[in-house]
Amino acid sequence: MKKEGFSSRIGFILAAAGSAVGLGNIWRFPYLTAKYGGGIFLLTYFVLMLTFGYALLLSENCIGRMTGRSPIGAFRKLCRNNGITGKIVATGGWINAIVPMIILPYYCVIGGWVTRYVFVMLSTPVSDFNAPGVPTDCFVDFLSSPVQPAVFFAVFVAITALVVCLGVEKGIERFNKVLMPMLILLIIGICIYCMFLPNAKAGFTYYLKPDWSKFSYMTVVEAMGQLFFSLSIAMGIMITYGSYMRRQDNLVACVNHVELFDTVVSFLAGLMIIPAVVAFGGESAANNAGPGLIFIVMPQVFASFSGGQIAGAIFFVLVLFAAATSAVSLLETNVHTLMQELRLSREKAIICCLVEVMIIGIVTVFGYNLLKNVHPLAFIEQFKNKDILDTLDFISNSVLMPVGAIFTTVLTIWIVGLKKICAEIRPENGKWYRELLYRFCMVVIVIPCLLIVLLNATGLLK
């Protein structure tokens, strides 16, 4: 099989950032921040990003570059000759490979919601969203009908599949270079506008000033789940991307860029949405935030200024694009796994993945209407009050990703050894300022953090 590679460092950074920046930053981060206390969540997230997230992101890229393989192969290669321990740790590769198969279907469901809002912005007068209740009703009514969300979900899957079939490098890289900066500029513009909304000050305080009384272990658990999701770690993507990197590339510098880019976009998305939520609905609206947040708040923002209609349409198109680049990287990873492990041709692998996505995705869509009261896993305590989408999100982010990350950590520390890993990471000409921090995090911070997340998933921490 021909090995693809990145032609330049910027190629890697763009591809990794395109995968990392997506709905996680624009849809998931703001609602979690609003829900888990604003400033305190933001602070926890930053601290974890600089320690825990950084350590795992770097380790995964390093494992990829060391082995030149995708996750299953990489784990297998490094665990060889380690007897039974090696065999056990090698299963970590499979966990890393299964996670994106769980995430992709529900990711596309939300991609479908974004697609629908592009049409809403083009067809409904945005001033309608000024009336109280309308923004929420518009979203809730949409979710409770089985047909529309299913259709938009299918449209989003079709867009993603088309890109993967056409080949990722040419189209997507070129788009990425233009549309990503546009998205960021638009978000900054909206942030500035939101600063002048009446009551926005309370929202800024809520977002930027940590309120310690709102801190609980759930802040840490959710911030960590968000890190996995947002950085695309514990799902083999960064291992795969690392494997495309060339020996002479500076691993540390590349990872720093991805980390910075992803955090800045999340921070700006929060700055755009949270003051607006508080301005329109007060702090209680923030505390009750859920997955619908951007779909309910952003139309209200656009309704409040002239030209909002066009800005709204452009906004959702750009979010759609950010979502599509991430969905493409998820689909590519799954296709790659099937091609390597089951020896399927590319076409067959794409078809298998699409069938899987369609089945789980449609069940997820029906979780909000036809299957509302018949959750297939409702007999398990943790899933009782969750929608199917929340359940999939929980299984991947709070259970499988921490388990996968534990395997990665064990692989790094014990099987390969930090000495060898650090020698691989250390740039030949250049400095690695955070080496000590990296070592400290890998040995002391990462495993306890992951255990807390897992303990929470068992429900024992209630």
Ligand code: PHE
């Ligand atoms: N990191 C992406 C986001 O923030 C989501 C994603 C997860 C993409 C896993 C690829 C792989 O939206």
